[in-house]
Amino acid sequence: MTAPFRSFVIFAEMRTGSNLLEATLNALKGVTCFGEAFNPYMMGWPDKDELQGITREEREADPMRLLRKLFDKPGHLPGFRYFHDHDPRVFDAILEDRHCAKIILTRNPLDSYVSTCLARETNQWKLNETETPIPAAVTYDGPEFREMLSAIEQFQQRVMHRLQVTGQSGFWLGYEDLRDPEVMTGLAHWLGRTDIARVDPARDQVPQNPRELADKVRNFDQMQADLQQIDPFSLRRIPSFEPGRGPAVPSFCATEAGHGLLYMPVRGGPDRQVRDWMAGLGRAQSDFTQSTLRQWKRKHPGHRSFAVLRHPLYRAWTAFQHLLTDASADLRQLMRDVHRVPLPADEALAGLSQDAQLSLFADFLGFLRRNLNGQTTLPTRAGWASQTEVIAGFSRFSSPDMLIREERLAEEMAALAAAAGIPMPGLQDLTPPQMPDFLRDKALLEAARGAYLRDYVTFGFGDPA
Numbered sequence: 001m002t003a004p005f006r007s008f009v010i011f012a013e014m015r016t017g018s019n020l021l022e023a024t025l026n027a028l029k030g031v032t033c034f035g036e037a038f039n040p041y042m043m044g045w046p047d048k049d050e051l052q053g054i055t056r057e058e059r060e061a062d063p064m065r066l067l068r069k070l071f072d073k074p075g076h077l078p079g080f081r082y083f084h085d086h087d088p089r090v091f092d093a094i095l096e097d098r099h100c101a102k103i104i105l106t107r108n109p110l111d112s113y114v115s116t117c118l119a120r121e122t123n124q125w126k127l128n129e130t131e132t133p134i135p136a137a138v139t140y141d142g143p144e145f146r147e148m149l150s151a152i153e154q155f156q157q158r159v160m161h162r163l164q165v166t167g168q169s170g171f172w173l174g175y176e177d178l179r180d181p182e183v184m185t186g187l188a189h190w191l192g193r194t195d196i197a198r199v200d201p202a203r204d205q206v207p208q209n210p211r212e213l214a215d216k217v218r219n220f221d222q223m224q225a226d227l228q229q230i231d232p233f234s235l236r237r238i239p240s241f242e243p244g245r246g247p248a249v250p251s252f253c254a255t256e257a258g259h260g261l262l263y264m265p266v267r268g269g270p271d272r273q274v275r276d277w278m279a280g281l282g283r284a285q286s287d288f289t290q291s292t293l294r295q296w297k298r299k300h301p302g303h304r305s306f307a308v309l310r311h312p313l314y315r316a317w318t319a320f321q322h323l324l325t326d327a328s329a330d331l332r333q334l335m336r337d338v339h340r341v342p343l344p345a346d347e348a349l350a351g352l353s354q355d356a357q358l359s360l361f362a363d364f365l366g367f368l369r370r371n372l373n374g375q376t377t378l379p380t381r382a383g384w385a386s387q388t389e390v391i392a393g394f395s396r397f398s399s400p401d402m403l404i405r406e407e408r409l410a411e412e413m414a415a416l417a418a419a420a421g422i423p424m425p426g427l428q429d430l431t432p433p434q435m436p437d438f439l440r441d442k443a444l445l446e447a448a449r450g451a452y453l454r455d456y457v458t459f460g461f462g463d464p465a
Helices: 018-026 056-061 063-071 088-096 109-122 142-165 175-179 181-190 220-227 271-281 290-299 312-325 329-337 346-351 354-372 387-395 406-419 442-451 453-459
Strands: 007-011 031-033 077-082 100-106 171-174 253-255 261-263 304-309 402-405
Touching (some): 007 018, 018 031, 018 077, 018 100, 018 175, 063 077, 063 088, 077 088, 088 100, 100 142, 100 175, 171 181, 175 181, 261 271, 304 387, 312 442, 354 442, 387 453, 402 406
Parallel strands (some): 007 100, 031 077, 100 171, 261 304, 304 402
16 A cells, blocks of 8 residues: 655654665655755755755744745655754654654664764765775763763654654664665655665765774773663663653642742642741732733742652651541542551541551552552552652643752741742741651661652652651
């Protein structure tokens, strides 16, 4: 079946062979690749300031105009090359266009990096068989390579994710595929050119540096040692199956004092103390929508915002106490029947000894670990969700100016209140409760770390002093 493609894009990076691929495609009748059409520094190719009658200034003002111009080729298959640092304004339009074929070209990133460094060193970016390669060697720069690697990985993951959520597929090519006639023929057929029996790769370009890396990198041993620090398999990654959270704007609280102060509460922390303190500063406002909060922000230039972090073990204890006293009877019964937290009957909860509560709390921490790892059918509730995910949810609307540790609430709020133009904030009223000493049990601390490892790593929590 002929693919219904009317255009194409080559997602690639520098020194991945995209010039060779472009030359191969341009040799096909009815196919044209317009170079790096959205490279901020040129129009398609080096030293070009105009493409298809559109200037760089016109592209800068409206990139969609150039995109429409390139793709408006009835009976023809036009395309271009797009790298991670090209004009981001056309990215969504490209990905959403199901009639635009997506070709993803990759290469060993270390080879690409060294090749890029050599090209910069020699100013020799393409080589044909009549030209002589300029011999050179480069010095490996670890931070530079890791920065490049991170940018490329993020871009490729973004492309792959968008293809998945839009139900599209791409044609994946490796650097070594570009000189394989069978693969190039398969690409042409995938693009809809089934009338072509065979595609021979372009021969007007030859490999520039067919030498071992040891011959191209001056500090090869240092490079090997540095590469050992890179974790290609993400072995130290903390797995997260916790569902994402929204910004929770209706829970925010603002005061008119000074330039304005906005509290972004993390459920399970010292919420009541903070809200009472803010009410004492002057008129407080809550129950925002995203629209009304934006209006409040516009009316309060110089405002400051904050959230308060509580130690994960103490916060889990707060969630457990809420379960015992304020949660619904149905939730407690679900804990008994399904989630391995053997709570006594509701009428016996009030008479539980501290030791009995701590034993049940240990079971509750085990439940939290399973729940946050996506191993239970019960949705993760705001009161026990990881603070990492709660703060990430805030950032989908607005990030707080300051994250304050509960134990330093008064000291750190003094600086924030001063920045918000509040000269006498009355910090003596801002003393949150301390974590009970009976929670400083080694087994409980280990269980809390197991449940909230992301919070411990992200925010630097340790065992309480």
